[in-house]
Amino acid sequence: MNLATDVCIVGGGPGGALLGYLLAKKGISTIVLERHSSVDKEFRGEHLNQDGERVLKKYNLYNKVQEAGLLLMERVEYCHDGQVLKAITPANGEQHVGIHVPQKNLLSVLINESKPYQNYKLLMGTKLTKLSFNTHGYVTGLKAIKDDQELIIKSKIVVGADGRFSTVRRLSEIPFSTIKHGYDLLWAKIPSPQGWEPTIKNALVDGKQLALFTQDGGFIQIGWNIEKDSYPALKKQSFAPFIEQVIKAFPELAETVHRHINSWDDFILLKVQSSQSSTWAKDGVVIMGDAAHTMSPTGAFGINCALLDADALADVIEEALDINDVSATQLRKIEQRRADVERLQMQQLVKEKTYQDNFKVTALT
Numbered sequence: 001m002n003l004a005t006d007v008c009i010v011g012g013g014p015g016g017a018l019l020g021y022l023l024a025k026k027g028i029s030t031i032v033l034e035r036h037s038s039v040d041k042e043f044r045g046e047h048l049n050q051d052g053e054r055v056l057k058k059y060n061l062y063n064k065v066q067e068a069g070l071l072l073m074e075r076v077e078y079c080h081d082g083q084v085l086k087a088i089t090p091a092n093g094e095q096h097v098g099i100h101v102p103q104k105n106l107l108s109v110l111i112n113e114s115k116p117y118q119n120y121k122l123l124m125g126t127k128l129t130k131l132s133f134n135t136h137g138y139v140t141g142l143k144a145i146k147d148d149q150e151l152i153i154k155s156k157i158v159v160g161a162d163g164r165f166s167t168v169r170r171l172s173e174i175p176f177s178t179i180k181h182g183y184d185l186l187w188a189k190i191p192s193p194q195g196w197e198p199t200i201k202n203a204l205v206d207g208k209q210l211a212l213f214t215q216d217g218g219f220i221q222i223g224w225n226i227e228k229d230s231y232p233a234l235k236k237q238s239f240a241p242f243i244e245q246v247i248k249a250f251p252e253l254a255e256t257v258h259r260h261i262n263s264w265d266d267f268i269l270l271k272v273q274s275s276q277s278s279t280w281a282k283d284g285v286v287i288m289g290d291a292a293h294t295m296s297p298t299g300a301f302g303i304n305c306a307l308l309d310a311d312a313l314a315d316v317i318e319e320a321l322d323i324n325d326v327s328a329t330q331l332r333k334i335e336q337r338r339a340d341v342e343r344l345q346m347q348q349l350v351k352e353k354t355y356q357d358n359f360k361v362t363a364l365t
Helices: 014-025 050-058 062-068 103-114 167-171 239-249 251-260 302-322 333-337 340-353 355-359
Strands: 002-010 030-034 075-080 083-088 120-124 126-133 139-146 149-160 176-179 183-191 199-205 208-215 219-227 268-270 274-277 285-287
Touching: 002 014, 002 139, 002 302, 014 030, 014 103, 014 120, 014 302, 030 126, 050 062, 050 302, 062 103, 075 355, 083 355, 103 120, 126 149, 126 167, 149 167, 149 302, 167 285, 183 251, 199 239, 199 355, 208 239, 239 251, 274 340, 285 302, 302 333, 340 355
Parallel strands: 002 030, 002 149, 030 120, 075 199, 149 285
Antiparallel strands: 075 083, 126 139, 139 149, 176 274, 183 219, 183 268, 199 208, 208 219
């Protein structure tokens, strides 16, 4: 099957889905490819901050996502042996210290708002296999597989919104460097006990961060920092002492933890790293979100940065198409407009190094 479009976006996560909607809204023909067959997949970074909220409100999408389901966080707490040492509450004029938005709710809204546009097409269960180049080295489209059928898509601009292991980045040979953080992360999800308030709770266990993120729908996501590459050795040890540390830090979770975390298999391992790309664009191709700048989990910046990228990139792409210039020079304007990303990555490193300082406070603030 052969298709043609102005822009082909590879990756239908929050950033790619928002970009698809914004381009379609501008009248730009857009195809979004997503390798998963459904929006209902496991996704760890689901917390919005004020930046992500602002982008959604800018396009009158926030209220629709709110109707689909989200949860406002009332406090961030730092705890020791079940006692709150420090609490952060919303600033004056703010309603929350973060928002949990299930990915399926956010994506469903973005997709549903995009579908009415005749110039928009979403292809789920579709995997990029190859980029196409012209004789001048410009990317002019791609090849993909959907239902065992090859698709050939001709596109003026290809966008890589396909995550930290971006295929677009690799095939277009955009160089990047990784930043080491010295830890990996174990995720687990449990039902929240009766009366659990919408909070983000933090504890210090053997000098490592243990965080609880309240989720919409009555769940708690547990994020536990462990030494980098230590998980294979951990799995050879007894599970019981490890889980008792969770209960010691948060005694009110004893029953639900014992009921729903029964082995190492109930955790999901995330290999933590961040990355920076020396450029986000080459002729005819541009990357965004984790493909351009993988964020660590600290501060939950990832999804918010992806939404900000989409907001800025939509205008860059519109300008490029208007003047019929899809060169790297033109597309690299996104780097200038999103230069704040590297500062946020450095801020993440500082937060990780100073995390223990939050537990020196002995009174509520």
